Amino acid sequence: MAFNKRIKIKHLLDSGKVGEQVTLMGWVRTKRSNKNVAFIALNDGSTIHNYQVVADPNAISEDLLKKVTTGACIKVQGEIVASQGSGQSTELTVNTLEILGEADPEKYPLQPKKHSMEFLRENAHLRMRTNTFGAVFRVRHALAFAVHKYFNDKGFFYIHTPIITSSDAEGAGETFKVTTLDLKNPPLNENGDINYKEDFFEREANLTVSGQLEGELAAMALSEIYTFGPTFRAENSNTTRHLAEFWMIEPEMAFYDAEDNQDLAEDFLQYVIAYALENCKEDLEFLDKRAAEEEAAKKADQRSDMGLLERLQFVTQNSFERITYTEAIEILRNSKPNKKKKFSYLIEEWGADLQSEHERFLVEKHFKKPVILTDYPKEIKSFYMRQNEDGKTVAAMDILFPGIGEIVGGSQREERLDKLTQRMDELDIPQKEMWWYLETRKFGATPHAGFGLGFERLVQFVTGMGNIRDVIAFPRTPGNVEF
């Protein structure tokens, strides 16, 4: 017999009518009671709002009501009535109440008080039951759906690029090895090296750092594709901006040049943020208040000019500033913090890699809007970026967002075989392993471009969460692989 005969609290709040008999199931957030009445705040995860359930202690057994504690799961059946109190317009008068699962108040970790983010991270199996994390993961869902919807509506095809790969030629960072060998007694070959012939894939394999190269292969057949999958970096970075495992979105498009690429990236970012604003109104209002409280605790000179919602609306309503790296260097060189030696890394000459402090200055102080930085020196960018005619720069773009810094990195790709192999030689990238990549430059090559968006950076920007570990369900960082 089907058990799932309930109305979700989100639907109840949207369209429940006074007088209706309904069944709710969910987790108790709080209970306040006296001899005459018990108020239960119930949450079922469908919305940030709790629904007020009102029980008569004289009609429900004392034993049962005693088990209605924070964290317990209950099923209540009753009538929707007009609410006397403030807040919501209706509440539920309980006819029957059933405890589905208790939560011993002495032991349940999430008591109704403020917990530290560190504590909640250690309890990642339960933290989604809090207001903050419920909101974050509903927004994360909406953003993921918006990504798929945007590309689907535009005729892009979703490609699952490989997670395990033998290609680490991109040099994007340190990789995790994937193996089935016995680590304690690995087979050796005649030279005394690991004999990978005996490994599962019969050669060295690692976790992907990017699906871009394989994405390009698909774009050379289907025109416009995107990936959305996990990527990995085995870097020992214990920061609020780095994860060892994170999700990337990487569109690759045949027939796009650098400008087409910038247009797409800007339109895409504005779309997904607007989608969240429209579809996650209540969660974002909550997160906006939360962010404001966090800001208030900061020193005056570190507070940002805009609130969370304001910042999101600003990004959707204003076009991004587009400048070249060369122009940016001029601005930075002549900037106050550079002249007054306030930057940790002073900008002295063309060719310098930009640090986070410079990116933030451009976005937050100088332009006060998202910036698309283009045409970087080839020395500080990857081999596959298309070389500009000046011989010095490549058709790269980074998109910089307030508070986040780089959120998108992309480029027109080098489609000219001779230029590509020459650059690979300069950088000692072996051509032999990349034969398949090079073949797309031999057979039916075309101008094409693409970019990568770190999904967690986007979720951070939209939710205002300060630490990237708080926008993915079970974060992986050095020493952290629990759950």
Next chain:
Amino acid sequence: MAFNKRIKIKHLLDSGKVGEQVTLMGWVRTKRSNKNVAFIALNDGSTIHNYQVVADPNAISEDLLKKVTTGACIKVQGEIVASQGSGQSTELTVNTLEILGEADPEKYPLQPKKHSMEFLRENAHLRMRTNTFGAVFRVRHALAFAVHKYFNDKGFFYIHTPIITSSDAEGAGETFKVTTLDLKNPPLNENGDINYKEDFFEREANLTVSGQLEGELAAMALSEIYTFGPTFRAENSNTTRHLAEFWMIEPEMAFYDAEDNQDLAEDFLQYVIAYALENCKEDLEFLDKRAAEEEAAKKADQRSDMGLLERLQFVTQNSFERITYTEAIEILRNSKPNKKKKFSYLIEEWGADLQSEHERFLVEKHFKKPVILTDYPKEIKSFYMRQNEDGKTVAAMDILFPGIGEIVGGSQREERLDKLTQRMDELDIPQKEMWWYLETRKFGATPHAGFGLGFERLVQFVTGMGNIRDVIAFPRTPGNVEF
């Protein structure tokens, strides 16, 4: 200056008008020419259909036309005119033609002839440029989008469960190890064992075999969630049905019992298949013909009764048969192939694990429709499945599809702490490592259920492709990690 000023062939076929001036870009599939006219079949991946481009050899230089070979990428500008030939109603009369990228006919691997599937697998970087693989990957995209749309519309939240995990307690299969240790000189501890304290995660880590357990944690907060991510099995299976890396969809729902779970799975499968039928009409028509040709090459007694499209429509229009394992055993025991000893594994008594031959008999011969098999003996199912009152069976379900066998496996989950830990003890599953899983049974437990769908199995079913390696862009199997 933006380069991407073109109309996609799909849009041109849908809504191009005679007299319009348009620019097309794409890859040449074939060229037929004589002194007076050259017909170029152009494909840009947006649709299975090529568009006919007609060039006048007297207006276009001979040198240029010579480079218009199979696989070359070109840009053509011209006027849409009514087509003289059969097939499409319009074609393009070329004004200007530009070669974006040549494809030397002596070297380009994909000449216009039939290539073996093995050859195309070795050229996975190019195979998406063929009719078959173009169709397969467009259908794969549509199915992936349908999955997200179905769950989003129902208020489920998409959760990214971890790829790297320290939990291999599920025992679903052999796992890949993930490490940054030097395999040749791994650090040892005082007992002479690998000192995982020096590894990236400071303990043993592996690639996930399933996101279910973590999905359950999220469902205990957000009610209804789903995962859609890569999973891994390090099994040395060289079959047409196994991959080392594949994508799984795993919904987990609080407040669902076994029947709710069956209802959801059936509705979900029918939805995504109907979505593909509606949105991939042309690709599926092509694949239907392709499957019919494959069938015709088989021996008469091995051919299936239905064509591909017929089979898909049948699944969307007929409710699935639901029977218990016990009933299935009775049917199988009394079946002709069992009595005549045609099964490789004869069904003699209750408790036997069902083989593919038995599943196919039930689906293809006995019921002639998809079957939901429920309530399996607990001995042949996982520890987390809810124990039925008979003490012998668990609230499991497998969904069996014609030609594919098991496409979905799921169950109501055991929410009762004492029953769960007892079963874990019986199976020697350590409770300590699973503390977080057990806590969801201690705090606010509730009846809940879920299932897993192997995405590639679904794509196989919908596209009619015989080998699972042909429905994922870059398949990973023993010894295969190229690209």
